[in-house]
Amino acid sequence: MGRDTVRIASDRHSADTADLAFRWSVEADGEIAVSGALSVPVLAPGESAEVPIPDAAATALASGTRDTVLTVEAALAADEVWAPAGHVVAWGQRVVPPAAAEKPQSDRDTTPRAVSSRGDGFPRSQAEIALGPGVFDAATGRLVRLGDLELDGPVLDLYRAPTENDHGQGETNNIAGVWRKTMLHRLLHRIDEVDAGDGRLRVSGRTAPRTHPHGVAWTMTWTPDGDGVVLEVDADFVGPWSDTPYMHRDILVPRLGLLFGLPGAAERVTWFGRGPGETYVDSFEASRVGRFAASIDDLQVPYPVPQENGNHVQTRWLEVAGAGIPSLRVDGRPEFDFTARRWSSHDLDRAAKPHELVDSGRVWLNLDHAQQGVGSASVGPALPEQYRIPRERTTWSLRLEAR
Missing domain, CATH: 2.60.40.10 (Immunoglobulins)
Incomplete structure (x- = not known):
């Protein structure tokens, strides 16, 4: 055209x-x-x-x-x-692309302040910090309430349940085996600093395996924005990720994004982006850009062997809604990937058959800067370089609002 x-x-x-x-x-x-x-x-x-x-x-x-x-x-x-x-x-x-739009101006008090804790079933410390419509755990810096919506997160997420192609043929193509040997499936999240001031909340930490030297140092900065909050993430790969002395090969990172826990009452999603079926960075040409809606259960692709599924690339905005809870609106700046499911990536990883996947009581929402491609390594060559995630310092941003 x-x-x-x-x-x-x-x-x-x-x-x-x-x-x-x-x-x-x-x-x-x-x-x-x-x-x-x-x-x-x-x-x-x-x-x-x-x-x-x-x-x-x-x-x-x-x-x-x-x-x-x-x-x-x-x-x-x-x-x-x-x-x-x-x-x-x-x-x-x-x-x-959009014409220049005027940025919403906040009429809220943007001064971070301490608020009292209230029980909601999500783990947290006693002290909390309010910033605009958001309430954060003072010890971890995690968002625990947005308006009247109870939630938990985010944590930096680097892992996905391996696909059949991630297991690949031969040692070279078995990148899932490398993930397990380098403990990408058992990451720990350390909080180094929670700093509230100057109209924003800044949380910094490190995500890494317990017994290996590679990891990601990150900073998440929250600022109020009208009736929502803007989150800017800075992630930097540190330690030996390339030609590691204990593997003598590079470690491919399957995902670079954020994981939130939402109430189990969340049941449907509406989004503007690629759809309606699952899409990945190397498999989206048959999908349209448009507005789509589906239940969270219908987002899942019932592969005979449970594995990563249901991703959606080039998402401009997303709304997650359910009976009796406010809906969550996420706006990309400009785009993001998302998956939403009632079990975690680790549940997918452990399950051998679809019937072993059971409702965890929450909805696990991934909002990703990137996820690597699907490839064809189970029967063909390794995943091409352009569909891998570069291990370099990366910054991205999202806006969240409860409605």
Whole structure:
């Protein structure tokens, strides 16, 4: 697609496109703003054409303060023996970044303050710190309440339940074996400092295995933002991760992100990003950018052998809701990956059969800066470098609000 045109190309072998009707739509923040029919000349096999986009589409694309998405579809104009009229046979999208939007201004008192503790079933120390709508454990710096929503987290998460491809063929491709030998599945989280002041809360610490020298030093900085809070994370890989003396090879990190525990009453998610099925950095081309909704249970892919599943890349925003609890809204700056499930990655790792996965009583929500690709190492080569997570100092940001 060009700036003011779309390119329609026919890859058909012998039929022209006379049986197809073309249509367009523009979504703003996941909602269809405008739509209509697109006039496309009949194309012979192998032909292509540059078609102007309608003025209404161009106006909608230029006026968004969030990502806007132009979608063009080719659908059957009439019933065929193999599919009904309206069946989509091809589609393409253009995602337009948002125009500069005014940052929400907070009318809250941004001074961190001590508040009394209240029982809610989540572990915490007696003292707490309030910052805007957020309440934090004073000892760990974890967010334990956002508005009226009880939650717990985050912790820095570097691990995922291995896929069949992570186990791979041969020593070179068995990266899951390296994770276990280097204790990525048994990480400890140390809190070095919780500093409340200057209108923000700064928590620093280290996430690392108990008996190995590699780890990640991190800082999480929270600031109020209107009715929500903004979290900025700085993570730096420290110690010997490359050509380690005890493995003589690099350690690939499967995930770089944050893990939250939400109440078990959370039951459904709505998001604007890639979907509707699971997507990973190396397997998303068949997915659309749009607004999708699903139950948390339906997000799970029931592979015969439990393993990592249900990730969604390029997420712009996410809402997690349930009966009797406020919903959690997460906005990417600009994007993030997410998974949500009723069992942890460690539960997935331990389970040999799907029936061994049971509801933990919480919903475990991963909000990731990145997760490595799926690859094909169980039957093919190792995961290509571009789908791995660079072990370098990384900063990312999210905004959270309870509604």
